[in-house]
Amino acid sequence: MIAISNLRKRFGRFTALDDISLHVAPGESLALWGANGAGKSTLVRCALGLFRFDGRISVGGIDVAKDGKAARALIGYVPQELGFYDDLGVAEAITYFARLKGLRRTVPADALARVELTGHDKKRVRELSGGMKQRLALAIALLGDPPVLVLDEVTASLDALGRDEFVGLLKRLGTQGRTMLFASHRPEEISAMATRVIMLTSGRIQRECTPSELFGHTQPSQSMKIRLTPDWAKAAMTVLSSRGLNVHLNGVGVIVRVDRTQKATPVRLLLEANIPVEDFDLLSGDHQGGHP
């Protein structure tokens, strides 16, 4: 469905992508994994025809460089952060992009219901939270049911809970027979959504494998919601963050990112600090199949 051969992208003297060749089969979900600056987003932007490049990229057999518009008609794209028309109404945004996709009979409420944004159609885009904006971007990407989804670090601007919810939504909606190409540097996302991973380092393919092969030695983390009495929430934040854990407040306590093999650690740390724990839950958004 997506074929890339001998892709090279340079910005002046800097080579961002060097001799990249890969193939994504129909229905396959390919993750681009690597550190910041590895070239993941550049590759995604080349696939969308946003950058000029050397080499060849085709989507559904259509050459992106020669007929980018036709190739993009096959793609639904979700960026890292939705950056458009903040004063636009949510329903207006859906209608606008539906028209650009040649869809004249799109019902905004249906598109929003699909991404669990029912009831938000009267709002302005600027009134949406970061997570809601990403869901709106996903609703726009899914307009017309394109066979390919391209995602660029879609959860990078979300908090832990938002990430879990969004990845859960993507798993339900995005992988229904679609071909997916997505950039991420989060192992849990890749484990949840990818069937194959390409590891990029300094613009080159370093390794190609399955998520379980790549993360065989590093267990992805998971979110845990710890219920506390309100008086103890800030103290719990201090204790957990001082031990290097990724933690934030929520309405009933804290949400902490925890290694899957050490799920008891945060509870133990709180009890050692004499902070009473009322209850805890493992959040289900990042449970995945194919995980080692």
Next chain:
Amino acid sequence: MTTLPIQFSPHRSSFFANVLTIAHRELRDAVKSRWFVLYSLAFAALGLGVSYLSAASGGSGGVSGFGRTSAGLINLVILVVPLMAMTAGAATIASDRERGMLAYLLAQPVSRLEVLLGKHLGLSGSIIASVSLGFGVCAAVLAAKGGMADARLFIALVLLSFALALGMLSLGLLISVLAHKGSVATGTAVFVWLTLVFVSDLGMMASTLAWRVRVEKLFAFSLLNPCQVFKMWCLYSVDASLDVLGPAGVYATDTFGARLPLIFAGAMAAWIILPLALAALIFSRRSPV
């Protein structure tokens, strides 16, 4: 891997449908912007002032009354319309690029030419609406004071103002595709506006005196400035002569005579088309990020 082939029927929006969709969006955004409202009000208020004073000082009006009014309106148009059109054009793509909107828009099934033409069309609509509002106010005052003896001249002035706005908008879009930031684009547009409106006039006067530039060269240089083309075309429409502009005007009237409107139309068309074509070429090659 479970593959459930989804039912995808390719939808292709046509070139013109996309241009119109983007133009509609741009028009709505422009009309809602405070700059648009400010320019429109300023143009209408100044036009009202010029019309009222000209009509009041001219007694019952007539063609000579309109001649005074049109002279005032020509200067007003040269000052306001290019500034309005160039800053609107310059801000659009550069600001979209800066805010990440351009990359998102271009990631949709649209071509860059569709985006550029859509923006040009939408902004043209908003500027024409603004200028029409200003001229509408002037026409109402002139009609009330009996100064609309020659409506043809007034309509010519309005249409030429539209042409000037389109040319300046093309120039603004060219600036916009070249600039990385909205603020740089707007600053550059203001600088170019100053150059075209003030500096070129003074520069031509100075160079004529200093180097005794020949009248034919002076006239040719004037065609390189869309504001000068507008002014000469308007004056010619009023009087079928450019003698009021001095030796270069006398030369142009004597040499080209009735062909002058064609020359002005060609020059103005070039100012509309060439910057837009150049903007399209650059836009097709530049990164939207």
